Amino acid sequence: MDSTTFENRILVLFAHPAFQKSRVNKVLVEKVRGVPGVTFHDLYEAYPEFDIDIQIEQNLLTNHDVVVLHHPFFWYSTPAILKEWQDLVLQHGWAYGSTGNALRGKILFNVVTTGGREEAYRDEGYNRFTIRGFLAPLDQTARLCGMQFLPPFVAHGTHHMPLEEMEAHAADYRRLLEAIRDGRLDLDSARSASRLNSDLDRVINGQGRS
Numbered sequence: 001m002d003s004t005t006f007e008n009r010i011l012v013l014f015a016h017p018a019f020q021k022s023r024v025n026k027v028l029v030e031k032v033r034g035v036p037g038v039t040f041h042d043l044y045e046a047y048p049e050f051d052i053d054i055q056i057e058q059n060l061l062t063n064h065d066v067v068v069l070h071h072p073f074f075w076y077s078t079p080a081i082l083k084e085w086q087d088l089v090l091q092h093g094w095a096y097g098s099t100g101n102a103l104r105g106k107i108l109f110n111v112v113t114t115g116g117r118e119e120a121y122r123d124e125g126y127n128r129f130t131i132r133g134f135l136a137p138l139d140q141t142a143r144l145c146g147m148q149f150l151p152p153f154v155a156h157g158t159h160h161m162p163l164e165e166m167e168a169h170a171a172d173y174r175r176l177l178e179a180i181r182d183g184r185l186d187l188d189s190a191r192s193a194s195r196l197n198s199d200l201d202r203v204i205n206g207q208g209r210s
Contacts (some may be wrong), residue, residue, distance in 0.1 A: 006037040007183030011064035020205040031170035057089040066107040073114035104146035195197040
């Protein structure tokens with residue numbers, strides 16, 4: 001498929017301050033880096049001194065339809081550079097406000113890796129909230145900017161994850177991005193999911209279970 005015919009252009013904003021030490025993220029990144037129609041942008045690699053170029057970042061956002069925040073779950077939130085990116089790039093009058101409509105209609109979601117098992121991220125679990133609950137500030141940010149916020153793609157239990165499970169998550173990640181790129185994501189099914197990879201067949205058009 002030629003890049004000009006893609007239904008959606010996807011921007012992956014990757015943020016991991018210790019990427020070379022991450023077993024799981026190495027496998028995930030290797031699987032999706034270079035996928036046609038997907039721009040992979042490593043923020044720590046691009047801005048090791050946090051000197052974020054606002055114009056470059058805004059141009060990237062303008063030229064893509066879907067924004068993916070790919071990061072490890074640090075203290076129930078994002079790594080520091082993603083917060084800095086939000087503070088600088090999502091400017092009043094551009095991303096939000098009476099004249100700020102540059103992001104309106106675009107899709108935003110997180111790809112998250114976390115050492116905690118899924119059962120720890122429940123209302124009655126060890127961490128008291130779901131991953132989606134902890135992402136409420138980003139949900140509201142998306143709403144303020146007129147974006148569509150979707151549930152996250154989550155790889156739980158990374159500390160002791162075997163290679164075959166990493167590779168399965170990576171294959172699902174690529175499959176999800178390709179489906180979004182090609183306009184095959186069922187948005188209604190996606191919005192109702194606890195996480196996008198809980199049942200990919202259900203959220204991808206034409207692949208639902210009867």
